[in-house]
Amino acid sequence: xxxxxxxxxxxxxxxxxxxxxxxxxxxxxxxxxxxxxxxxxxxxxxxxxxxxxxxxxxxxxxxxxxxxxxxxxxxxxxxxxxxxxxxxxxxxxxxxxxxxxxxxxxxxxxxxxxxxxxxxxxxxxxxxxxxxxxxxxxxxxxxxxxxxxxxxxxxxxxxxxxxxxxxxxxxxxxxxxxxxxxxxxxxxxxxxxxxxxxxxxxxxxxxxxxxxxxxxxxxxxxxxxxxxxxxxxxxxxxxxxxxxxxxxxxxxxxxxxxxxxxxxxxxxxxxxxxxxxxxxxxxxxxxxxxxxxxxxxxxxxxxxxxxxxxxxxxxxxxxxxxxxxx
Amino acid sequence: xxxxxxxxxxxxxxxxxxxxxxxxxxxxxxxxxxxxxxxxxxxxxxxxxxxxxxxxxxxxxxxxxxxxxxxxxxxxxxxxxxxxxxxxxxxxxxxxxxxxxxxxxxxxxxxxxxxxxxxxxxxxxxxxxxxxxxxxxxxxxxxxxxxxxxxxxxxxxxxxxxxxxxxxxxxxxxxxxxxxxxxxxxxxxxxxxxxxxxxxxxxxxxxxxxxxxxxxxxxxxxxxxxxxxxxxxxxxxxxxxxxxxxxxxxxxxxxxxxxxxxxxxxxxxxxxxxxxxxxxxxxxxxxxxxxxxxxxxxxxxxxxxxxxxxxxxxxxxxxxxxxxxxxxx
Numbered sequence: 183x184x185x186x187x188x189x190x191x192x193x194x195x196x197x198x199x200x201x202x203x204x205x206x207x208x209x210x211x212x213x214x215x216x217x218x219x220x221x222x223x224x225x226x227x228x229x230x231x232x233x234x235x236x237x238x239x240x241x242x243x244x245x246x247x248x249x250x251x252x253x254x255x256x257x258x259x260x261x262x263x264x265x266x267x268x269x270x271x272x273x274x275x276x277x278x279x280x281x282x283x284x285x286x287x288x289x290x291x292x293x294x295x296x297x298x299x300x301x302x303x304x305x306x307x308x309x310x311x312x313x314x315x316x317x318x319x320x321x322x323x324x325x326x327x328x329x330x331x332x333x334x335x336x337x338x339x340x341x342x343x344x345x346x347x348x349x350x351x352x353x354x355x356x357x358x359x360x361x362x363x364x365x366x367x368x369x370x371x372x373x374x375x376x377x378x379x380x381x382x383x384x385x386x387x388x389x390x391x392x393x394x395x396x397x398x399x400x401x402x403x404x405x406x407x408x409x410x411x412x413x414x415x416x417x418x419x420x421x422x423x424x425x426x427x428x429x430x431x432x433x434x435x436x437x438x439x440x441x442x443x444x445x446x447x448x449x450x451x452x453x454x455x456x457x458x459x460x461x462x463x464x465x466x467x468x469x470x471x472x473x474x475x476x477x478x479x480x481x482x483x484x485x486x487x488x489x490x491x492x493x494x495x496x497x498x499x500x501x502x503x504x505x506x507x508x
Numbered sequence: 509x510x511x512x513x514x515x516x517x518x519x520x521x522x523x524x525x526x527x528x529x530x531x532x533x534x535x536x537x538x539x540x541x542x543x544x545x546x547x548x549x550x551x552x553x554x555x556x557x558x559x560x561x562x563x564x565x566x567x568x569x570x571x572x573x574x575x576x577x578x579x580x581x582x583x584x585x586x587x588x589x590x591x592x593x594x595x596x597x598x599x600x601x602x603x604x605x606x607x608x609x610x611x612x613x614x615x616x617x618x619x620x621x622x623x624x625x626x627x628x629x630x631x632x633x634x635x636x637x638x639x640x641x642x643x644x645x646x647x648x649x650x651x652x653x654x655x656x657x658x659x660x661x662x663x664x665x666x667x668x669x670x671x672x673x674x675x676x677x678x679x680x681x682x683x684x685x686x687x688x689x690x691x692x693x694x695x696x697x698x699x700x701x702x703x704x705x706x707x708x709x710x711x712x713x714x715x716x717x718x719x720x721x722x723x724x725x726x727x728x729x730x731x732x733x734x735x736x737x738x739x740x741x742x743x744x745x746x747x748x749x750x751x752x753x754x755x756x757x758x759x760x761x762x763x764x765x766x767x768x769x770x771x772x773x774x775x776x777x778x779x780x781x782x783x784x785x786x787x788x789x790x791x792x793x794x795x796x797x798x799x800x801x802x803x804x805x806x807x808x809x810x811x812x813x814x815x816x817x818x819x820x821x822x823x824x825x826x827x828x829x830x831x832x833x834x835x836x837x
Binding site for chain 1: 547708723765835
């Protein structure tokens, strides 16, 4: 191990400083873009760099970041989940319906569990029928969205109850409970991915599935687990969102799966599997949130928001792609 | 067989004949999205009128997809199963070509929520053969909302307004937004401090309002085209420690949530919309046309509410205690 490290160090030392700098820029491109954006927004608006606004950004990002953290495992494992937005929708309306009709606490508990079940269903379909995760989750998202409509009849479900709103709107000091949930969840996912046998198997499955099978890894179980985790995360995010706005809505989470995928890829996790990190996905989510926050604070015409977001994504992904080519 | 039996037989035949004639009409309702609460309420109106007129109706889900809805019109014309269509267009301009083909093929078509054709503020049918339009001019509604804001702001200088619009990419939302600007900007005391796209989503509206409040905690008015936006905005305002009843909050759609909030004194007003009535009027228009009866070229939705004003306030609700919103939200 130490031999390998010293060889790598000596190889690094032979690389010219200019190329090392470029490699550094490419490796940490996402963080550099975030820093530049923050510097720009600080100059342009007095309201940006305040603790209140920074907490506001993290709080707004929490549901998407929770999904992106778990989705990172799916993508590192070589999979794709296009149903996360629909799971978010089903979990949120299930939670709202149970809160109104049975018990608010039961609603909060049920959301992530509904998500977990739907995620496991995804995993079982993908492994049991050997269907590509892209197609399987595209189909299941339609089924899940239909379930959300059946639960609500297309209408909103108002849940104005203190016992339900605490998760989305409650605070510990100045920090929102949703932020605490997100931080705990992200740390748990980091631990799972980087410090456990399961995490190493996720990398192995995404890096080379055949080699993983030959090494005795039960790849199907690993895949089912990653989809189950993403379902759980989508359910948890759904409950936070529905608790925050005190309203269950069947259309909740439409397009959210694409935002989550964009954040994961934007962070630099490989779309082909086998490489990635949770912190990268969190950075991707924060970058997307910063753009939205900046536009609203500066009152820029919303027409320019998508344009700018798209351009920044292209730059960030191009930087990351350059790193991979090297 | 005596005369009495013959008369009874003739009477029964006539009755059965007329019943069969009514049931022969099949009308398709092409929802912009069958998963949307507003469209569901239009569908309720369509079903109610269909039951009263003795015709069969079937709903098609447009999935908020203009291309899909275009194909649905083409399929219905090609299939020959339906004699009439009630449509809530996703793309009120693009669908015109398909609707024109339908009317040429003899299918009777009525549109709800929006006119069909290049001009969003013209209710008279712009497509040859279109039976009737049951909608309101988005510009008139938006002007009424902006006028209500001017009235609230008359003693305030500056009066800071935040606007939450659906999506500026939609022509009808763009028209509403432009009307807001055209009406409010000439007022020297009114300052439009922020514009946020709410995308008809309380969560997105809440996040947008939270951002706006970072820079402008002293706003006086939230003006929005949709009640769903105010649901999110209200939460952001409360969380920021603002006294919501002292602000002026005006939305659009008049759903149950808005009416409850206005009655409770939290919101101030909403623009009336009557989706169930829209569905009823449109279905009746199509069946009238099929039966050869005269049909009005258009029905202005804003005038369907009787003497309830277009801008519904607490005062108006107090004066009309029996008023019931036509959709949940």
